[in-house]
Amino acid sequence: MANFDPFEKEFRRQATGLRRTPASRSWNRIERRLDKRRGGGSSILGIRPWMIAALLLLVAGTTIMTKMASDRNNPLAQRSQFIEELSAPYTPMENFEPVEYLNGAPDGGEEIIQDADFRDFVVSREYRVNG
Amino acid sequence: MTEQDLITGCKGNDRRAQRAVYDRYSPVMLAVARRYTARDADAEDVLVTAFFKVFDKIASFNEQGSFEGWIRRIVVNEALMLLRKKHALKQASELDDVNPATFSVPASATARLAEADIMALLDTMPAGYRTVFNLYVVEGYKHREIAEMLEISINTSKSQLILAKKRMREQLEKMGYTASP
Incomplete structure (x- = not known):
């Protein structure tokens, strides 16, 4: 202990006897910090587990979206194209040949299924295509 | 309990x-x-x-x-x-040649100090003086320990204490505390 002069001794005696009442909110602040420590969970360099989980989710989501966009066969990836086409005016393809569709049918016309039940029906004159 | x-x-x-x-x-x-x-x-x-x-x-x-x-x-x-x-401890000055007796404060003045005046006395001092004074006089640390704690030289610690006591003597006189005859 250092050698104190009489003034220092007296001052020390008086100063160590000082008391001050803290504000009530001080204990609340301590309690909040204690609660936070208790329920805060572990952290590595201030990084919480939920932060890591959120980052992983974000990376996984971005990867999936990128893969879907690059996959041309995926209908979800093409969906936006169809929406754009709907808003555009309809223009038939220049090389459209209706004949191609009729080639598959017998005698170059519509394929008519001759059902046994309707074989004896006669089509009314006004509904006939060819006379 | x-x-x-x-x-x-x-x-x-x-x-x-x-x-x-x-x-x-x-x-x-x-x-x-x-x-x-x-x-x-x-x-x-x-x-x-x-x-x-x-x-x-x-x-x-x-x-x-x-x-x-x-x-x-x-x-x-x-x-x-x-x-x-708060960088309050940065302004530390060192005295080259000083006689501590010049700045001694009469103990009889302190004996009558009111609590509020103790705080007022400390408040009037710069942070450096106040800190060294508190650590040395009230807490009882040695100058070597104070120098380590505050990252200052031992001489600076001693100078700060002397200047603190000088300031305290001036303030005590202003506040009407004088040595008893």
Whole structure:
């Protein structure tokens, strides 16, 4: 202990006897910090587990979206194209040949299924295509 | 509850024991913090941080020394950290040649000091003077220890103490405290 002069001794005696009442909110602040420590969970360099989980989710989501966009066969990836086409005016393809569709049918016309039940029906004159 | 019960309770994270420790020691510790900081709000901040550390690090208290002394050291350290953060300890001057007797303060003047005046006396001093004065006179640290704590030279610590006492003598005279004939 250092050698104190009489003034220092007296001052020390008086100063160590000082008391001050803290504000009530001080204990609340301590309690909040204690609660936070208790329920805060572990952290590595201030990084919480939920932060890591959120980052992983974000990376996984971005990867999936990128893969879907690059996959041309995926209908979800093409969906936006169809929406754009709907808003555009309809223009038939220049090389459209209706004949191609009729080639598959017998005698170059519509394929008519001759059902046994309707074989004896006669089509009314006004509904006939060819006379 | 005995002090030992309180320590054991705090080590078990018992909130009632923590509250009891706070109720018992916070008035003394707030006064300690206030002697180092010039503002009441800063002293409250120091108190909150210090008591949180007390409860957080209670496992490191080896129960050999005084519990109050251990808390007091944490409070003083927190106060010094706050002062460092505010760069309040940077202006340290060194006296080349000084006779300490020139700045001695009559003890009879101090004997009649009111509590409020003790704080007022400390508040009028620059942070450097006040800190060294508190650490040396009230806490009882040696100049070598103070120099290490504040990262200053031993001579600077001695100079700050002498200048603090000089300032205190002037203030005591202004406040009407004079040596008894």
